[in-house]
Amino acid sequence: MNDSNTHNSTPAQLTARKTADDTLTVFLSGKWTLDQPLPDIIELKKALTADNAVRTLSFDTQTLQEWDSGLLVFLIKARDLASSRNLTQNLNIDLSGLPDGAKRLFQLTTAVPKREGAEKSDTREPFLAKTGGAVINIAGSFKEMLDFIGDASIALLKFMTGRATYRSSDLFLIIQECGVEALAIVTLISVLIGLILAFVGAIQLAMFGAQVYVADLVAIAMLREMGAMMTGIIMAGRTGAAFAAQLGTMQVNEEIDALKTLGLQPMEFLVLPRMLALILMMPLLCIYSDLMGVLGGAVVGIGAFDITPVQYFEQTRGSVHLSHFLLGVVKSIIFGIVIALAGCQRGMNCGRSATAVGYAATSAVVTAIVIIIALDGLFAVITNILGV
Amino acid sequence: MDPKTAHITVRNLTMAYGDFVLMEDISFTIFRGDIFIIMGGSGCGKSTLLKILVGLKSPATGSVTIDDLNFWEVTPGERGKIMRRFGILYQSGALWSSLTLADNIALPLEQYTDLNKKQIREVASYKLALVGLTGFEDYYPSEISGGMRKRAGLARAMALDPDILFFDEPSAGLDPVSAKLLDDLILELRDSLGTTLVVVTHELPSIFAIGTNSVFLDVETKTMSASGDPNALLKECKDPNVRSFLTRGRE
Numbered sequence A: 001m002n003d004s005n006t007h008n009s010t011p012a013q014l015t016a017r018k019t020a021d022d023t024l025t026v027f028l029s030g031k032w033t034l035d036q037p038l039p040d041i042i043e044l045k046k047a048l049t050a051d052n053a054v055r056t057l058s059f060d061t062q063t064l065q066e067w068d069s070g071l072l073v074f075l076i077k078a079r080d081l082a083s084s085r086n087l088t089q090n091l092n093i094d095l096s097g098l099p100d101g102a103k104r105l106f107q108l109t110t111a112v113p114k115r116e117g118a119e120k121s122d123t124r125e126p127f128l129a130k131t132g133g134a135v136i137n138i139a140g141s142f143k144e145m146l147d148f149i150g151d152a153s154i155a156l157l158k159f160m161t162g163r164a165t166y167r168s169s170d171l172f173l174i175i176q177e178c179g180v181e182a183l184a185i186v187t188l189i190s191v192l193i194g195l196i197l198a199f200v201g202a203i204q205l206a207m208f209g210a211q212v213y214v215a216d217l218v219a220i221a222m223l224r225e226m227g228a229m230m231t232g233i234i235m236a237g238r239t240g241a242a243f244a245a246q247l248g249t250m251q252v253n254e255e256i257d258a259l260k261t262l263g264l265q266p267m268e269f270l271v272l273p274r275m276l277a278l279i280l281m282m283p284l285l286c287i288y289s290d291l292m293g294v295l296g297g298a299v300v301g302i303g304a305f306d307i308t309p310v311q312y313f314e315q316t317r318g319s320v321h322l323s324h325f326l327l328g329v330v331k332s333i334i335f336g337i338v339i340a341l342a343g344c345q346r347g348m349n350c351g352r353s354a355t356a357v358g359y360a361a362t363s364a365v366v367t368a369i370v371i372i373i374a375l376d377g378l379f380a381v382i383t384n385i386l387g388v
Numbered sequence B: 001m002d003p004k005t006a007h008i009t010v011r012n013l014t015m016a017y018g019d020f021v022l023m024e025d026i027s028f029t030i031f032r033g034d035i036f037i038i039m040g041g042s043g044c045g046k047s048t049l050l051k052i053l054v055g056l057k058s059p060a061t062g063s064v065t066i067d068d069l070n071f072w073e074v075t076p077g078e079r080g081k082i083m084r085r086f087g088i089l090y091q092s093g094a095l096w097s098s099l100t101l102a103d104n105i106a107l108p109l110e111q112y113t114d115l116n117k118k119q120i121r122e123v124a125s126y127k128l129a130l131v132g133l134t135g136f137e138d139y140y141p142s143e144i145s146g147g148m149r150k151r152a153g154l155a156r157a158m159a160l161d162p163d164i165l166f167f168d169e170p171s172a173g174l175d176p177v178s179a180k181l182l183d184d185l186i187l188e189l190r191d192s193l194g195t196t197l198v199v200v201t202h203e204l205p206s207i208f209a210i211g212t213n214s215v216f217l218d219v220e221t222k223t224m225s226a227s228g229d230p231n232a233l234l235k236e237c238k239d240p241n242v243r244s245f246l247t248r249g250r251e
Ligand SMILES: Nc1ncnc2c1ncn2[C@@H]1O[C@H](COP(=O)(O)OP(=O)(O)OP(=O)(O)O)[C@@H](O)[C@H]1O
Pocket: B017, B022, B040, B041, B042, B043, B044, B045, B046, B047, B048, B049, B091
């Protein structure tokens, strides 16, 4: 896009000179393209403020060699300058001196008037206002969370009385996704946790020649704590994030709006099956994880510390009580609810963009893991007081 | 059917996102059997108006009355009942991406009719055929083109033979022949089923061909600047923005 030859191009230059009593002419010369430094508008501003008699701004482009958007950006800045001048009379802009193409492009930029109120104001807020705003936001999101939990409970209640509308095929699909398909990773992590617990424990216990108690240590730790917690963390990363991303994407695509206008409650239709699936699958996965952990411990105990399989088995059986096992299972159900709620809530309240979906997934995982660990701590304290 | 019974009445409606007021003081009436066109420049708030009419977004002020019921003052349960009589085509299609086209249409049928699986499948195929998508029953929304998604969305909107159909730019992304077929379909729906249609569109030929009533939203004045039969507007309306819109900027 240019009007003249490109040989021996000189850098862009700008001089402003009065050519009549009330006319300021801007002489543009050289190559006005974006790929090289362009003169600052300051020069023009100075010339304009120096003289209050100027009523018309005109352009002279006889020595202009080449131009592109760089020239137009300059013209727009000049126009804004002209209209913002502190004068009773506005400045006229005379475009006749410009190359034809530039003139037409410039006129196009003013074809659609600016929308009032549309421009976002970026006023700097003072620190206190920002802090206050942040606190109000937190309070707001806390309320959102409570609302969500309330709605989810109502949906669950409706399910129990058989009045909830959802697709059972959805439920089975989700059960499969968060049950069977999670087995591999749960196996891997649980066996490794069992191994690690056994190693750490056995080395210490061997000092007293009591390495056989490694079986107790692994069994109790897995059943009471690690089984539930590890499946919780795995499922938060695996399924919680998936829930948030699925629902978030549906929100972005207006799919959730499409459900609502059909008179279907997204709470029952989308959230309920996800919640049910996790409530059903988490305890099963937790029991499975317990088993795998004990197995991992046994591998170390039997393989590296000279405990016979029978001995290890007897020791394990002697140490485990039903209460250990039940405590883990109950926790896993609660963790399942936490994961489902965090994932679905973040997904349903997702903004309408791709970044928002990513953010929803991240925050679903973080929220779930934080709550799981905090709850686990709380459980440890309570069971300690109760002596369970 | 008496063509002059009011179906949807909008009075002094203001729409806003937070502090950003889009439009103020909008009033119009949509009659039974109307093909009502919502016109206006890009970004003026047509989709937003549609969202308010279908119950997805509450108005800042003003009222929307549907068959004598104040849509935004009844209980959510009753609003849900009214909404069930709507069919909506979203600007983006909004098909459920985890379901095939046939299942997308089947879902509303499963929920609100007593048809068995086979019948539902047949109805779904019929609706897809109406919009020219025969044979695409088992495709997922991600496997078809933008224009096809629009048409599939249309088929889903018509699934339950609703009283009122809302279309957000149904012909955007369609070739001229499909756009013409769509116009024919809209007229046919109105004539044979007595459906009321509310259509957001920029297509001048189809505005004049099918529109029986309309409202024009003006970005500059932030309110409606005309309402009525688009053909009459073209003849009589004096407002320069409306004229410019209806004549493609020639006047
Ligand atoms: N969720 C939202 N939050 C804030 N502002 C919004 C939101 N959605 C839309 N807007 C603003 O509302 C205005 C109208 O949007 P809307 O989608 O209703 O326009 P439209 O008339 O349908 O345009 P088009 O013809 O391009 O589809 C736009 O200026 C947009 O910036």
